[in-house]
Every structure is written in C-alpha cells, then in structure tokens.
Amino acid sequence: MLGEIRGLNEECGVFGIWGHPDSAHISYYGLHALQHRGQEGAGIVVTDGDALRAVKGEGLVNDVFNEEKLKSAKGNAAIAHVRYTTAGGGGIENVQPLLFRSSTGSMAIAHNGNLVNANHLKQHLERSGNIFNSTSDTEVVVHLIKKSKKPGLRAQVKEALSLLKGAFSILLITKDCMMIARDRNGLRPLSIGKLGDAWVVASETCAFDLIGAEYVRDVEPGELLVITNNGMEEDRFAEKEKRAMCAMEYVYFARPDSNVDEINIHMARKRMGKRLAQECKGIEADVVTGVPDSSISAAIGFAEEAGIPYELGLIKHKYTGRTFIQPTQELRERGVKMKLSPVVQVVKGKRVVMVDDSIVRGTTSRRIVTMLKEAGATEVHVVISSPPMKNPCFYGIDISSSEELIASSKKVEEIRDAIGADSLTFLSDEGLVDSISRPFDDENGGLCMACFTGNYPTEIYPDTVLPHEKELVK
Numbered sequence: 001m002l003g004e005i006r007g008l009n010e011e012c013g014v015f016g017i018w019g020h021p022d023s024a025h026i027s028y029y030g031l032h033a034l035q036h037r038g039q040e041g042a043g044i045v046v047t048d049g050d051a052l053r054a055v056k057g058e059g060l061v062n063d064v065f066n067e068e069k070l071k072s073a074k075g076n077a078a079i080a081h082v083r084y085t086t087a088g089g090g091g092i093e094n095v096q097p098l099l100f101r102s103s104t105g106s107m108a109i110a111h112n113g114n115l116v117n118a119n120h121l122k123q124h125l126e127r128s129g130n131i132f133n134s135t136s137d138t139e140v141v142v143h144l145i146k147k148s149k150k151p152g153l154r155a156q157v158k159e160a161l162s163l164l165k166g167a168f169s170i171l172l173i174t175k176d177c178m179m180i181a182r183d184r185n186g187l188r189p190l191s192i193g194k195l196g197d198a199w200v201v202a203s204e205t206c207a208f209d210l211i212g213a214e215y216v217r218d219v220e221p222g223e224l225l226v227i228t229n230n231g232m233e234e235d236r237f238a239e240k241e242k243r244a245m246c247a248m249e250y251v252y253f254a255r256p257d258s259n260v261d262e263i264n265i266h267m268a269r270k271r272m273g274k275r276l277a278q279e280c281k282g283i284e285a286d287v288v289t290g291v292p293d294s295s296i297s298a299a300i301g302f303a304e305e306a307g308i309p310y311e312l313g314l315i316k317h318k319y320t321g322r323t324f325i326q327p328t329q330e331l332r333e334r335g336v337k338m339k340l341s342p343v344v345q346v347v348k349g350k351r352v353v354m355v356d357d358s359i360v361r362g363t364t365s366r367r368i369v370t371m372l373k374e375a376g377a378t379e380v381h382v383v384i385s386s387p388p389m390k391n392p393c394f395y396g397i398d399i400s401s402s403e404e405l406i407a408s409s410k411k412v413e414e415i416r417d418a419i420g421a422d423s424l425t426f427l428s429d430e431g432l433v434d435s436i437s438r439p440f441d442d443e444n445g446g447l448c449m450a451c452f453t454g455n456y457p458t459e460i461y462p463d464t465v466l467p468h469e470k471e472l473v474k
Contacts, residue, residue, distance in 0.1 A: 012096070012396075013037035013203040014110045014190075016079040016171045018178045018227045020198035024055070024073035026211055027080040030200070031061045033207040036255060037112075038084035041095035045108035046075035047175045052106045054099045058092055077178060079171040081110040094136045097171070102146070107174045111138040112203050113167030113188045114396035117461045121163065141170065154179070154226060154235070161224065161237040165458055167246070167395035169203060169219070178227045181237060185244040185457050186221035187395050187448055189260045192232075199227050204258040218261060243446030244457035248397060250436045251386045252294045252357045261438055266297045271435035272385040272427055273301025273355060280425035283381050286350040289313030291357075291368060292340070298385035299355035308353065313346045313372070340368065348376030358386045359415065359426075360399065362406040366419040373420075382421040387429050387452040388412065394460055395448070429453060 013034030042064045043056025057064040081096035097110040118137030144160035167187035172179040195213040221240035226233045256266035290299025303310035388407035402408035416424035440446030450456045
C-alpha cells in the first residue's frame with residue numbers, strides 16, 4: 001500500500017508479444033503480472049497477419065477476460081494494457097489498446113505514461129479538422145501518425161514521437177509489425193525479453209517471470225524498436241536526454257520482484273529502510289512493522305539496521321483492491337478500514353515503528369496511527385522511505401496540484417501532529433538516491449525527483465497545470 005497516495009495513481013502498464021501462436025493467452029498472463037499498475041480496465045489487441053481484433057473491458061483482468069474471449073482472439077502477436085485513469089477519464093472508450101481502422105490499414109496503440117503537451121497537440125489537431133473518439137491523450141499519437149507526410153509507417157511514427165513531450169512507453173501494432181518506443185528521458189520502465197523465438201515487451205520484468213520469458217535488456221530512452229517476422233530492428237526517434245526514471249517506481253509502483261534498470265526493487269527498498277534507520281537514530285521502540293505491501297521491504301531493512309524485531313503488526317485483507325486506486329476519495333477512505341487490520345498481540349503495550357513509503361494527504365496515515373493506538377500501541381513512530389512529497393507530478397502519477405500534498409504547506413513537525421504520531425521521519429533526498437544506486441552518472445543517478453524537489457526534467461506546458469500552479473512553468 002502506498003502510505004498516503006490516495007488519489008496519487010499510477011499510469012498503467014503495457015505488455016506485448018510477437019511470434020507466438022497463443023499470443024492472447026500469454027498477454028492475459030502478462031497483464032496479471034501488471035495488474036498492480038491499473039485496475040480500472042484491461043485490453044488485448046491481437047493480429048493474425050490479416051486483421052486486428054480487440055478484446056477489452058472495464059474492471060480487473062479476471063473480470064474482463066474469460067476462456068471464450070481469449071480463444072476467439074487468435075493471432076501470433078498482441079499488445080495489451082491495464083489502465084488506471086490519469087489523463088482523459090474513465091469509460092470503455094478510453095480502455096486501451098486503442099484500435100483504429102482506416103483505408104490505409106489498421107493499427108492499435110497502448111501507452112504507459114502521460115504527455116505534458118497533449119492538450120497543446122490536441123488543440124492543433126482539432127484546428128486541422130481531426131475528430132477525437134476518446135478523451136485519452138494516447139489518441140493524439142495516432143492522429144499525429146496519420147497526419148504525417150513522411151514516406152512509410154516507420155518514418156511517420158518517428159515524426160509523431162518526436163513531437164511528444166513527457167512520459168511514455170508506447171506499443172503500436174499493425175498486421176505486419178509491432179513498434180516499441182520509450183520517451184527520451186526514460187521516465188517509465190520498459191523491457192524487452194524472449195520467450196523461445198517470440199519477442200516480448202513489458203512495463204516490468206515480473207511479467208517475464210510469470211510467462212517464463214528471458215530478460216534481454218531495457219528499451220533505451222529515445223529508442224524505437226520495430227519487430228516483424230524477420231526479427232527486431234533497432235532505430236531511434238530522438239537522442240536520449242537527461243535520464244530521469246521516476247523515483248516512485250522504486251519507492252512504490254513497481255513490484256518487488258521486478259528489476260528496473262537491472263536494480264531489484266525489493267533490494268532497493270530494503271536499502272531505503274536501512275538508510276532510514278541510520279538517519280533517524282534515537283528512536284526507542286520494541287517492534288517494527290510495515291504497511292503492506294510495498295513498505296514491507298523497507299521495514300525489514302529498517303529492523304535489521306536498527307536491531308529492533310520486525311513483526312507483522314498490520315495485516316492486509318485479501319481480495320480487496322489497492323485502496324489508492326479507488327476513483328473517489330470516499331471509496332478510498334472506506335477502503336482503508338476494509339484493507340488493513342492491526343495484530344493486537346503484536347502491538348499491544350509496545351512502542352511501534354510504522355514504516356510506510358510516503359505521505360500525500362495525511363488522512364490515511366492518521367487512520368493507521370489511530371488504528372495501532374486503539375489496538376494498544378503505547379507509541380507509534382512513523383518513518384517514511386521517501387522524502388516529503390511537495391510538488392505535483394505531470395508524468396502519469398495523478399497528482400496535478402500541490403493543494404493535495406500535505407507536505408507542500410506543512411513542515412515535518414506539523415505533519416507529525418496532523419497524523420497523531422509520536423515522531424515522524426522522512427528519508428532524505430540523498431538517502432533515496434543512494435539507496436536506489438542506479439548505474440548512471442546523471443544528476444540524482446538519472447532519477448526524476450520532481451515530486452520531492454520541484455526540478456522537472458522536461459518542459460511543462462501551461463495548459464498542463466492548474467491555474468494556481470502557473471508559477472511552475474514560469
């Protein structure tokens with residue numbers, strides 16, 4: 001659970017496969033592995049070499065697909081998507097992959113991320129006569145491709161991608177090929193693998209593990225890969241710029257068994273916990289517990305470094321969705337009680353260190369602290385395995401206003417008082433960067449730390465931000 005990201009939501013996950021006779025079923029399993037990245041909708045588009053066919057719907061992967069639907073989606077290649085609503089909105093018309101048919105051929109597209117210049121491009125396209133069927137910024141990409149006068153699809157795609165600003169991992173499929181692209185800053189993860197002779201691509205490597213595929217490498221920022229029956233060709237639509245992988249992928253979004261830039265997420269989070277224990281020495285406590293699930297790794301690291309026993313003090317109820325992904329605040333708040341229960345025998349009469357991965361609004365942290373104290377904890381010390389989140393994100397995490405962030409207006413001691421904790425410690429910026437230990441010499445190890453520092457790696461367009469946030473783009 002992302003400690004206080006109630007309304008700060010991830011931007012979806014993509015999966016693709018080329019050269020496998022059972023592509024729909026393989027994609028189904030790939031989406032299962034990526035379900036944590038979006039729960040509002042799922043879709044698969046397959047090609048049999050002659051035509052494209054889509055199967056998609058709103059809800060969880062298990063709700064959308066059944067054996068009958070998967071059997072009807074026959075083909076040797078597919079792209080797939082799990083969605084959380086960021087740009088645009090809900091509704092079946094926004095569930096991806098988006099499929100487009102025209103006299104020059106059909107194509108489908110799946111997108112993970114958020115385009116900061118989507119509104120700017122859409123307004124330009126509409127003035128040129130383009131009509132949009134969805135409110136998703138992903139549709140902008142297809143209109144740009146069709147508008148291009150370049151000779152050949154690859155050149156058209158390259159021109160369209162070169163106009164995009166922001167975060168994107170894009171899969172595009174036609175009856176003849178699959179194209180794979182990652183934004184020039186590498187803001188979102190995207191990896192390539194092999195399943196026998198078939199090529200596979202996914203937002204996270206945990207999808208490869210589930211289907212038995214072998215990891216080959218990450219897609220490079222600014223890279224365009226073209227896969228056909230003749231193999232994979234490497235190309236570029238832009239030179240890579242300042243590397244800026246989203247730090248929150250390591251803190252929360254990615255599954256602990258995934259590797260991002262060949263760094264294991266569990267081990268990175270464990271190092272965050274160890275560094276936290278080093279930065280907040282002086283806490284006297286009897287037990288350490290983590291807020292399930294994503295904070296468990298950091299809690300284990302904290303306990304090992306601090307020499308305080310780790311215990312399962314909070315239990316996550318099975319069969320409940322990720323609380324923060326619920327689309328309204330009322331449902332998110334109700335979901336907290338449905339999701340977590342304290343283990344009274346573990347916390348009663350104890351001084352508890354509660355490890356969580358972030359605080360956004362503060363409301364859920366307050367409820368968990370209250371829950372632990374009602375269960376008999378004598379003290380609750382909250383430690384957070386990321387820095388204070390003070391700034392909105394425009395790259396696919398659905399916090400577009402600093403007003404939603406308690407740390408933007410309150411100091412640490414004021415936040416501590418608001419959540420009712422006996423102490424509150426955040427991981428330092430340097431501690432987070434050092435814990436992730438990315439193998440890049442770029443600033444901050446090639447991480448995007450904008451939600452913590454306010455330093456955005458790309459231009460932010462004025463029509464992207466809310467009116468009261470205009471100072472961010474000056």
